[in-house]
Amino acid sequence: MSKKAFIFDLDGVIVDTAKYHFLAWRKLANSMGFDFTHEQNEQLKGVSRVKSLEKILAWGNKSVSEDEFIKFMAQKNDDYLIYIEKMEAQEILPDVTKTLDYLSAANQHIALGSASKNARMILEKVNLLEKFDVLVDGNDVTKAKPDPEVFLIAAQQLHTNPENCIVFEDAVAGIQAANTAGMVSIGIGDKKTLHESDYVFKDFTEISEAFLKELINR
Numbered sequence: 001m002s003k004k005a006f007i008f009d010l011d012g013v014i015v016d017t018a019k020y021h022f023l024a025w026r027k028l029a030n031s032m033g034f035d036f037t038h039e040q041n042e043q044l045k046g047v048s049r050v051k052s053l054e055k056i057l058a059w060g061n062k063s064v065s066e067d068e069f070i071k072f073m074a075q076k077n078d079d080y081l082i083y084i085e086k087m088e089a090q091e092i093l094p095d096v097t098k099t100l101d102y103l104s105a106a107n108q109h110i111a112l113g114s115a116s117k118n119a120r121m122i123l124e125k126v127n128l129l130e131k132f133d134v135l136v137d138g139n140d141v142t143k144a145k146p147d148p149e150v151f152l153i154a155a156q157q158l159h160t161n162p163e164n165c166i167v168f169e170d171a172v173a174g175i176q177a178a179n180t181a182g183m184v185s186i187g188i189g190d191k192k193t194l195h196e197s198d199y200v201f202k203d204f205t206e207i208s209e210a211f212l213k214e215l216i217n218r
């Protein structure tokens with residue numbers, strides 16, 4: 001069997017924290033007197049904290065000072081962390097652990113490639129930290145997805161080439177990042193939304209061991 005690198009996004013792929021990001025951002029928008037839709041929220045997935053706030057302020061037609069911008073980001077993160085602190089292993093999405101264990105038994109590289117600055121803490125909370133060979137998160141990158149930087153750093157740290165990497169992503173921006181990096185992109189979620197992916201599955205329960213084996217040997 002050959003050795004590939006499987007790079008997992010965190011939010012919306014390993015755990016359903018996308019709903020917590022949404023709730024926390026929405027609370028902030030509501031406090032400024034406007035709201036945004038689930039459809040608009042799709043555009044926030046995979047996007048950095050700074051970029052997310054920029055988009056939300058644009059939707060609400062608000063302009064704020066630099067100090068206020070920083071204050072709002074901190075406020076959102078504080079609200080988000082209230083949800084995160086209560087997280088436990090039960091919140092790992094279906095068959096994620098099974099997939100990680102299969103890949104690890106098959107002697108494959110496993111990496112995290114997330115935009116989140118809270119990634120390490122979340123993996124600790126749900127007890128998955130030790131399953132990853134390499135962790136690249138929002139603290140390591142200068143360019144947000146759809147820039148491929150986060151995935152390229154993961155490949156570099158694993159001493160492997162992009163063409164040996166397979167990325168699992170729930171965000172359009174993340175799929176674009178994987179494609180630009182020259183990696184195999186696997187969308188987790190809605191087929192229509194993630195149509196730019198090489199493959200799309202609703203969740204990991206749809207991903208068979210035979211398919212994983214095929215990815216390893218391709």
Ligand code: BG6
Pocket residue numbers: 010011021044045046047048049052077114115116117118119138171
């Ligand atoms: C991504 C999420 O994984 O991380 C985004 O999909 C989020 O919604 C981004 O904004 C940054 O996360 P954090 O935890 O650093 O605010």
Ligand code: MG
Pocket residue numbers: 009010011012013045046169170171174
């Ligand atoms: Mg995500």
